[in-house]
Amino acid sequence: MAVLVIADHNNETLSDATGKTVSAAQKIGGDVDILVAGAGCRSVAEAAAKISGVRKVLLVEAPHYEHRLAEPFAALIVSLADGYDALLKTATTTGKNVMPRVAALLDVMQISEIIDVVSPDTFVRPIYAGNAIETVQSSDKKKVITVRATAFKAAGEDGAAPIEEAPAASDPGLSSFVKEELTKSERPELTAAKIVISGGRALGSYENFEKYIFPVADKLGAAVGASRAAVDAGYVPNDYQVGQTGKVVAPELYIAVGISGAIQHLAGMKDSKVIVAINKDEEAPIFQIADYGLVGDLFKIMPELEAAL
């Protein structure tokens, strides 16, 4: 039995979530290898080699893996699939983009966003925005899986796995990279942060995020998130969205400010350890799941909170 974990990275840094996906792989059992595919990404392979309990790290470097576009990346993963019983990747946008393509090429059903491993062929995953949890058994010869990282504890970092270079597969040449506009922020990454503070439609503008949310975030060392309504309205970029169809977070502390608590939003944050809700409507559904609800006007409360911290 062997499992391949496909690392998430940006050619420079390995994503924190990779260690969590490795621990999901270890729950499946057998030897765990990590694939690092990219361009100029040896430092990522070196970081991956430190993850505990890994047999080896496969490093594949080629210009056509620089942006991990789905078509060449899937072709590479499929070319390596022979030696493995399961292929796992974190359910990031890269994972969600490439793994179903891999699954279809191998003629297997992907098991999306697992939150637990029951046995090597049986997995647990949320459906209906997390309002139901299904346990599924796969009859496929190979398992292709994306992993919800927040549901697993990261593997240790005392490993020293060997790094082995593997050959690139050819580029199918179906797509090409044009550009990227990445959101720049000094704050912690949303899915890795210990504290997340999110703003909703009630904020009304980017300026109000700047004035009422960011200062509190910076005092707490928190990441900033948002509801769909705040993103749709253009107050903050798309990658701030927390929810069923955005990012899933599970920090120690989640503070929802001016967010009503639609099920699609709850799907992305209800596994947080402590939830605080600040909302002027005492009937807002967010209060039902909040450990500490504070009813009132956020434009009054947030400056008080900033001062009290």
Place this chain on the structure above:
Amino acid sequence: MKVLVPVKRVIDYNVKVRVKSDQTGVDLANVKMSMNPFDEIAVEEAVRLKEAGIASEIVAVSIGPEKAQDQLRQALAMGADRAILIKTDETVEPLAVAKLLKAVAEEEKPQLVICGKQAIDDDCNQTGQMLAALLGWAQGTFASKVEKDGDKLNVTREIDGGLQTVSLALPAVVTTDLRLNEPRYASLPNIMKAKKKPLDVKEPSTFGVDIAPRLKVLKVTEPPKRQGGAKVASVAELVGKLKEAGVI
């Protein structure tokens, strides 16, 4: 160019989902069903491409029960030209859906397929990518902007770090994200007109693909309930509680 739009009939996004007590699934009896919201965005995008003179014909396809005709009629009322229902009462998994869609694509020869990024019932987020793989086409997932550029398609994608633009060779598969557009409501005259547009009903068996499920659902349970609902009276009390809890 011809555009194919797969649309799925799913539980309406406003419905409070209830898990059946025998743990076999969720209760769908007498609940409101709708077109998957991401598929409405897909239909809207196809209609806009047609209005811009880029798309020539829009074919909506659904794999589902007889009643999925309602969602196909909605697509027709929004501006699709024809519809195909592949009728089945069985649960069809994304891989099998992709295989059926591939068969339809081979018959219809579209230049573009626009899927939703995710069905809000199974939350799988895989059908479009699988279809692209099976057809050997390029894919542009989680699209927030789609632009024809000569014989290529530029797709701006919502990714974890921000936005990414890729250029796709055609034919291609695109999957929609929330910011791609705001779907229109069908007008009453268009709803009336849609009743006369062609809607073919086919059987999965005529496509000669194996649609047997690969995943066996052992059980469906309720998520753990959170103990919430407590209120604090002031900012000072809140900060005190958070310090007590050791989270700040």
